[in-house]
Structure formats: C-alpha cells, structure tokens
Amino acid sequence: MSQAPGLLDSWWDAIGCPHCRGRFVPGAEGGLLCPRCEERFEVCGSVPRLLPATRVAALAEWSRSYREARLRDGWQPLAPEQRCVLPFSSPPGCPVLYWQVRRQTYRALLRVLTAWGPRPAGGAVADLGAGVGWLSFRLVERGYRVLAVEASLDDAFGLGAAQAYLGPAAGRLLLAQGDLEHPPLQPSRWGAVLLNASLHYAADLQNTLYRAAEALQPGGLLVVMDTPVARRPVAGTGRGDRHLGYHELEDALAAAGLRTRWSRVFRGPRWWAHQARAWLRGEPVFSFPLVVARREGIADV
DSSP states (O other): OOOOTTGGGGTTTTBBOTTTOOBOEEOGGGOEEETTTTEEEOEETTEEEEOOGGGHHHHHHHHHHHHHHHHHTTOOOOOHHHHTTTTSSOOTTSOHHHHHHHHHHHHHHHHHHHHHOOOGGGOOEEEETOTTSHHHHHHHHTTOOEEEEESOOOTTTSGGGGHHHHHHHTTOEEEEEEBTTBOOBOTTOEEEEEEESOGGGOSSHHHHHHHHHHTEEEEEEEEEESOOEESSOEEOSSSSOEEEEHHHHHHHHHHTTEEEEEEOOOOOHHHHHHHHHHHHTTOOOOBOOEEEEEETTTOOO
8 A cells, every 4th residue: 555755745834743642743764743742653655654552452353253244244355446436336245225325425525515615725635434445435535635534554454445536536645544533634634524324433522523623624514424413312233333312412512612513314114114113113213414514613504
C-alpha cells in the first residue's frame, strides 16, 4: 500500500497529533513528529499511522474480529474494479440492502453539499470511518481534497483496500490510520467532517463529537451518516457497535456546540419490509437519518 511521494507536503496544515491536536513536522526516517507533545508516528508505505499508542493493540484486535465477522456473514474481498464502482453496485456476497442504503445516503449527502457546501475550494474533507475508502474516492472525483481515516489496515475490509483509488485520485486523497475518538485533525482546519457509518462504534460519544466539531473551520459541516438511530440506545451487532438513541445523539450534538438538522432519507419498500420483519421478530427498529450540523453561532443549517 503506497501513495505518491511528497503527498504529505500538502497536508501539514490540516492533519494533527491525535493526542494534543498539534501540528506535525517531518520526523526522522520519513516519520512524523509532534513538537508539542514529542510524540512520533511512523509512515508505513506513505500511509501515516496516527493512532494513540494506547489504542494500537485494541484496534488491531477489533480489525481482526471485524474481518472474521464479515467473512462469516458471506462478504467477500472485492477486486479493484469492483471497489471502483461502489456504491453503484451490489457486489457478490454483500447484502443488496446494505449497498442500496449506502447509495441513498450518498445521493442525499451530495444534495447537502450542493445546498450548504463546502464547495471543493472551501476546505478539505475528513472521512472518519472510511472503511475501504469508496466515499472518499467519490468526493475526490467531485473535486474535493479528502483525508480517509480508518482504524483497520485490512486489505479486504479496511484501509488496505483503498489502494485501488490512489491512482485515479491524482494526489487529492490521503489515507491515514487513525482512531475515531482521537482523530488526527488540527482544530478549525476542515471544511467538513463526515462520520461515515462509524459514530455507533464510538465508546465515548460526547468526546468523539466534540473532537470532530473542534476540527471544523468557520462555516464547516459535520455530517453523521449511516449510523443506526433508535428511540433509545440498544445493543448492536456485537462488534463494539450499538444503536444510538435519538435523544442521546441530539443531546450530545448540542453539547458539542453544534446546531443540527435531521433529515430523513427515503429508503423504499425493501427497507420498510426489512424493518417490518424485524419488528415482528421483536428486534429493535431503527433508522439511518442524515444528521447535518454546524457550530452554534456560525451559520444556520
């Protein structure tokens, strides 16, 4: 997994130490150094590994168990040409409803960006929980400069699979291993921060939203997408995730200083049939709203 030499040169003013949010400088042997807290981070194949040292082991285990769970569920590693058409296909082995939902949310996100910005020239975008990087790649296609942050480097279900996008991305995509709760973002530098099917994995919801909001530049957007939201918090799949409660999320967004707008995304009959079957089985019923927010007092949403 590699990226173009010198690609970090255009990111020094935006990526930051996951501990103190300080600005990096080039370190010894191609690594990164945070002068403020004297933490050093390696670059593996030009991919910065920007994890807090205390989180490395736990996230490696999570990545391993996530891969095993996906394979048990019938998901298959995708070839590069299959990754490059996501989310506009339903690859073999993947649930058809899963990619239908992701397509619907992606189109809704594009409508938000068109209506409220930021435009591509309005600041870089951080994709937190980037997975295999398909959303980052689609935004790069639309002219954005995107940082894809993912804890897993797995070559099938994590950031390792994003290698397929680096050539077509023409230097506007940076891959970085990072933690959702300690994102490698400098404060007030980002046009948008996308919590991409990831917020329901946050153990500390309030801190995660605070750190994401802190990274926004004036007028920047925070978007929560494809996170399951129910009337009240309930358990998820058993992989460290859960369904967030509506009021729980609403209160946490407000506490992070965010002015929020909730949007329902039309899901269609396949989704409602799925929810009806879940209700009949006594399982939790939830939705995937698109939640769009700005810092309080900067601009209305």
